Amino acid sequence: MNPGKNQRKEPRVPAANSYLIVGGQELPLRNWSFSGFFAGPYDGKLTIGAEFALSLRLSCDQGNAEIRGRGKLIRNDEAGIAGTWALEKPSKQDEMLLRFFLAYPDPMALDE
Amino acid sequence: MSEHDPKPNADKPGSSTEEPKSTLFDFKHSAFNLKTCVFRLDAQSGQALMVVSLDSLNASIPVAKLKQSFGIDEGSPDDKLIQLLAKALKYVKEIRPGDSIPSEVLDGKASWLVDPKYLAFARAKITMQLVHWMQGQTFESQDTGTVMALADDPETKKRVQEAFGAIAEKLGFSHDRRGEVVDLVENLCRELSYIEALRDKLSGAARRLLSNLKSLQGVYARENNIADAIHRIQSILARPIKDFGVVFEEIDAGLGEILPTLRFFPQRVQYIREKRDKLREKYLVWEEILAMWDEVPIEFCAESSYAIQETYRFAASRFPQGQKWALSFR
Numbered sequence: 001m002n003p004g005k006n007q008r009k010e011p012r013v014p015a016a017n018s019y020l021i022v023g024g025q026e027l028p029l030r031n032w033s034f035s036g037f038f039a040g041p042y043d044g045k046l047t048i049g050a051e052f053a054l055s056l057r058l059s060c061d062q063g064n065a066e067i068r069g070r071g072k073l074i075r076n077d078e079a080g081i082a083g084t085w086a087l088e089k090p091s092k093q094d095e096m097l098l099r100f101f102l103a104y105p106d107p108m109a110l111d112e
Numbered sequence: 113m114s115e116h117d118p119k120p121n122a123d124k125p126g127s128s129t130e131e132p133k134s135t136l137f138d139f140k141h142s143a144f145n146l147k148t149c150v151f152r153l154d155a156q157s158g159q160a161l162m163v164v165s166l167d168s169l170n171a172s173i174p175v176a177k178l179k180q181s182f183g184i185d186e187g188s189p190d191d192k193l194i195q196l197l198a199k200a201l202k203y204v205k206e207i208r209p210g211d212s213i214p215s216e217v218l219d220g221k222a223s224w225l226v227d228p229k230y231l232a233f234a235r236a237k238i239t240m241q242l243v244h245w246m247q248g249q250t251f252e253s254q255d256t257g258t259v260m261a262l263a264d265d266p267e268t269k270k271r272v273q274e275a276f277g278a279i280a281e282k283l284g285f286s287h288d289r290r291g292e293v294v295d296l297v298e299n300l301c302r303e304l305s306y307i308e309a310l311r312d313k314l315s316g317a318a319r320r321l322l323s324n325l326k327s328l329q330g331v332y333a334r335e336n337n338i339a340d341a342i343h344r345i346q347s348i349l350a351r352p353i354k355d356f357g358v359v360f361e362e363i364d365a366g367l368g369e370i371l372p373t374l375r376f377f378p379q380r381v382q383y384i385r386e387k388r389d390k391l392r393e394k395y396l397v398w399e400e401i402l403a404m405w406d407e408v409p410i411e412f413c414a415e416s417s418y419a420i421q422e423t424y425r426f427a428a429s430r431f432p433q434g435q436k437w438a439l440s441f442r
Contacts (some may be wrong), residue, residue, distance in 0.1 A: 027279055062181065063161070063173035089167035093146050097169055100143075 021055040040080015151207040160198040172314040234304035241277035241370040257408035310391040315356040317402040348427040
């Protein structure tokens with residue numbers, strides 16, 4: 001493994017005026033991608049590896065959105081929590097709109 | 113068009129050549145095929161939004177963003193439809209892909225229907241204007257019942273037939289074209305029926321709302337929060353409701369003389385339609401709150417308390433006064 005190499009499959013998009021809602025807490029969202037998030041600071045009980053329901057409340061140039069998903073915690077430190085996430089009920093239409101909010105220039109570019 | 117050739121052509125506004133030929137919002141891009149996709153105006157900013165509720169995602173997106181993000185070409189059919197959305201949303205509350213483009217945008221006609229009683233009232237008013245014109249007088253409009261009764265009088269009906277002939281002569285029509293004047297007057301009545309509908313459903317209903325609030329002021333005199341809310345609503349809404357009345361007075365004044373109205377028919381129809389569309393736009397903003405008050409008992413009860421609360425929210429959000437009032441309801 002090359003520690004200097006970006007391991008992420010998708011680019012992270014910085015977020016302002018957007019929030020991750022988890023366990024009743026509304027955390028400022030720092031950045032996010034099609035499958036990852038970083039938000040905080042976090043003052044809660046989730047532990048590494050925990051799976052949980054989440055919402056992303058986005059307010060950005062593209063418009064406003066509330067996205068429901070499932071997350072898995074990968075990191076928890078004083079800066080916040082980071083993890084992976086996926087749509088609660090994925091569909092092509094949800095994914096298309098998700099990519100719209102991520103402002104990817106080519107909607108098909110990130111298909112795996 | 114000559115002023116002596118007053119055939120109605122107001123169905124063909126000058127801007128119509130710039131509009132797409134389609135009469136439907138038949139978008140081609142797959143982004144518009146999203147289920148539950150609906151277009152609405154944002155209450156605060158007034159911009160057109162695409163609102164979507166999917167399995168895992170609810171979103172509202174300014175339509176201007178769609179063009180850029182979904183690669184919709186400038187000047188393409190979808191681009192033209194996007195440009196029409198904001199204009200069309202002045203006339204309807206929401207639009208779904210596949211819906212008809214409101215006729216106001218296409219040819220100037222109203223896309224909504226009026227109750228026949230408003231056409232009957234418009235007809236009665238015009239009848240009285242014609243009869244008064246014959247007598248060298250100006251008709252001052254009165255309450256609906258009085259105008260309808262006056263117009264229904266057999267003597268009035270006889271005189272109005274004479275008026276048609278006299279008007280035809282004044283407009284330079286030959287005797288055998290008297291029927292065209294009758295058609296012209298009927299067309300005018302149809303255009304005015306929308307104004308009469310809005311006079312009742314907007315201005316009339318808004319005044320009834322204020323009257324109901326006045327009655328409830330006494331009912332809730334000992335409930336400080338609610339009494340304060342009523343006072344604030346009255347204060348906030350008095351001006352816009354008064355302004356509705358002013359617009360209708362302007363319309364009445366502008367169309368008070370029947371001969372110039374018929375002589376310059378296309379211009380007058382355009383004037384009526386402009387007023388109609390502006391009033392309709394305002395009506396769509398007020399529609400829900402006015403409809404709610406139709407059902408509210410004017411007494412101390414949960415329904416009236418709720419209606420006051422909702423009306424306060426409506427007033428404060430739509431007509432901000434630069435000062436926020438915190439209110440709590442029991």
